[in-house]
Amino acid sequence: MNTTQPTTNETSNIATLPATPKPQTSREVIQANVQLLIEQLEAGHSEGLTAYLTAMGRFHNYSFGNILEIARQRPNAARVAGLYAWNQLGRKVMKGQKGIRILAPMIGARKKKDTEANKSKDPAAVNAPVLVGFRAVYVFDVSQTEGAPLPEFTERTKGEVGQYRERLINCTIDQGIQLEFKDSIAPALGMSYGGKIAILPGQEPAEEFSTLVHELAHEMLHKAERRTATTKTVRETEAEAIAFVVSQTIGLDAGLASADYIQLYHGNAALLTESLEVIQRTAALILSALETKEEAEQPEAAPATEQPNTDTVLAEVA
Template sequence: MKKDEVKKLIEQGVRELNDALAAGDSQQLKEFMAVMARFPRYSFNNCLLIVMQKPDAQMVQGFHAWKKAGRWVKKGEKGIGIVAPMVYRNKEEKASEDGEERMLRGFKVVHVYDVSQTEGKEMPEFARVTGDAGHYIDAVERVIRAKGIELLYEEIASGADGVSRKGSIVIDPKLEGAERFAVLTHELAHEMLHWDKVKRLLTTKTIRETEAEAVAHVVCRAVGLDSTTHSADYIRLYSGDLDVLAGSLDGIQKAAAQILELLGAAEAVKEEAAA
């Protein structure tokens, strides 16, 4: 797959998402966000490329990475084209701490393969969460407090499940399980995305609420939880132009990836303390 083909595929994917939203069809965006949940560290464009080429992908790696894992790509399988940065050593600039200064010189198309396209050594079975959110509630609470955000559990006069107040999150104490985790993540997304003055001027409440719910949905899916607090409306976003839609989904993906990374770090610290 060439660069111009990748560009056209991305443009086509964004256009199809936009058309689906305008028509009130949430299925395509659901599929896209499911891919975002499975690959939280991939960029918006790469998630879009994966969903356009193989929406059922579960685990992707390059040819040589699979070979190191004791598996090989089946004969005749077509790779999934994604974009990767081209980084070169800069001999003219001052060397970095590791002895080399590296410069980003653009992007190139590389191909990855889903585990279903490979064969060989059996893959290990990864533990999956079945809906008990207690473990993750503790982790997200620690992430919130570690970011210097006050976390309170008390009834909210407006009747809302949760509220973000710039440096403070309030959660209805009656919420339990996956519902509590989803609302905690939703409000954390607000804290991360929506208290910048410029951001608030350039967005509406509808956009901000939708982005926060989308982040929570992706994070819940990524950890294996079924969040019941999100209505189907979260998926419809808003009828903006292609650039606005793409920008919103890019922010959703980055926020979800950051939260998942922080959750992983919080879990690692807890395990070390218990050792």
């Protein structure tokens, strides 16, 4: 019987997984990290969950499972990339630094039989790409590197919405959702009606931005059937968590207390996993709509894999 227990980082309540055995599939990674979260939440600690939500914004081009891995191993990570990617950016990983272990898919070519190949009219379809498994790769945070300064494509002043307001409005309209500003919804700051959002005029820019993200999240998440039954409290917490992720990522003071996120878990591991997945997916979609092409190419979205070997091609972690 394995009696190895997770340990806790001295500077936080974020636990670390035992050295062995290591999860080898994306689903195992998610299950292991969610279990650690559950143990922390049941002990009354929600700092780890807040760290995961913060990482969702910083690394929204990565998979849900790898975001969990990055946040667990290095909660304060800001920008991550593999050795090769950092070298291409003119930076070197400092001696003695420990990499952040994530999983990269291994893509191989499943060669078709001669009879199938002869029938195919598309030469590219002869050797169809197929997922053959996962392998561990290591990325490093910018704080573990030294060298050339990184480019900053957009100045982000804390507390100022700037150009992101217009981008968020366009994102809402692109989702096929009507947007109007109505005094009659007071004292509510925003309302979601299913295909239409109403926002109370006169809010401070940061508050208005967060309110619109919150209501957009309701439209994207809660107007269709869910796999797991939710409560109003869970739905509101999911929408607020998405507003937290998006607002914090563009440099706003998100404001929601860490302890509030504990409401995502009330003894239901399946619901917690589903909530985190939909929060990550929805926040990533909104953040992608807010980004310029240059911002999307910054280091945190860089390939995490190194040069492929001759047997398989490692797809970019995304």
